[in-house]
Amino acid sequence: NAGVTQTPKFQVLKTGQSMTLQCAQDMNHNSMYWYRQDPGMGLRLIYYSASEGTTDKGEVPNGYNVSRLNKREFSLRLESAAPSQTSVYFCASSESRTGGELGGTEAFFGQGTRLTVV
Amino acid sequence: DAKTTQPTSMDCAEGRAANLPCNHSTISGNEYVYWYRQIHSQGPQYIIHGLKNNETNEMASLIITEDRKSSTLILPHATLRDTAVYYCIVTGGFKTIFGAGTRLFVKA
Numbered sequence A: 001n002a003g004v005t006q007t008p009k010f011q012v013l014k015t016g017q018s019m020t021l022q023c024a025q026d027m028n029h030n031s032m033y034w035y036r037q038d039p040g041m042g043l044r045l046i047y048y049s050a051s052e053g054t055t056d057k058g059e060v061p062n063g064y065n066v067s068r069l070n071k072r073e074f075s076l077r078l079e080s081a082a083p084s085q086t087s088v089y090f091c092a093s094s095e096s097r098t099g100g101e102l103g104g105t106e107a108f109f110g111q112g113t114r115l116t117v118v
Numbered sequence B: 001d002a003k004t005t006q007p008t009s010m011d012c013a014e015g016r017a018a019n020l021p022c023n024h025s026t027i028s029g030n031e032y033v034y035w036y037r038q039i040h041s042q043g044p045q046y047i048i049h050g051l052k053n054n055e056t057n058e059m060a061s062l063i064i065t066e067d068r069k070s071s072t073l074i075l076p077h078a079t080l081r082d083t084a085v086y087y088c089i090v091t092g093g094f095k096t097i098f099g100a101g102t103r104l105f106v107k108a
Helices: none
Strands: A004-007 A010-013 A019-025 A031-037 A043-049 A064-068 A074-078 A087-094 A113-117 B009-013 B018-023 B032-038 B045-050 B061-064 B070-075 B084-091 B102-107
Touching: A004 A087, A010 A019, A019 A031, A019 A087, A031 A064, A031 A074, A043 A064, A043 A074, A074 A087, B009 B018, B018 B032, B018 B084, B018 B102, B032 B061, B045 B061, B045 B070, B070 B084
Parallel strands: A010 A113, B009 B102
Antiparallel strands: A004 A019, A019 A074, A031 A043, A031 A087, A064 A074, A087 A113, B018 B070, B032 B045, B032 B084, B061 B070, B084 B102
16 A cells, blocks of 8 residues: 655745645545645644545645545645745645544655745 | 643663653643654654553553643664654644654664
């Protein structure tokens, strides 16, 4: 199993360009996430999808849009890239937390997409 | 989700136990304690999690105090490959928040 696969691994954009980061998981997980990590800092949640057909904002959603295309795929779009969006982007997936059973499942992360906006 | 406080960095001698502390004094009753680590610039890797009881797996042990306000991750025999940033996270929902973590240096 590949786990969580992100494409591309590296990307350089010019300010104002748009692009979509792709993420796919093969573990049949219900929940998927997008994080960004700036140098020397922890991960910050951009958007998440608790289950297929739903998406919600995380800590830092401005400047991004997401699409949960199906259960396997969760994409992140930058409509007009800015230098402040230079970062490493990580996608993750986990079993969903349903009913009253909150927590209890671990997240699996992809290897990241290193994005530079010039 | 509750916030956590971890030391910025720690050193450990190779072969010795590494004990990484975490304070989470505002933890709620339905929130779990998770530990992840990030080696160099790779994606974070799950280590262990717990709710109330101490937990052990092939990677580490997790000790949670009785009042659940703090916990300790124990790597029983640290190796050079355990050098990484270790994140302690408290979460009961989907908005899992990562702090800055503890940078563990394992020295030969």
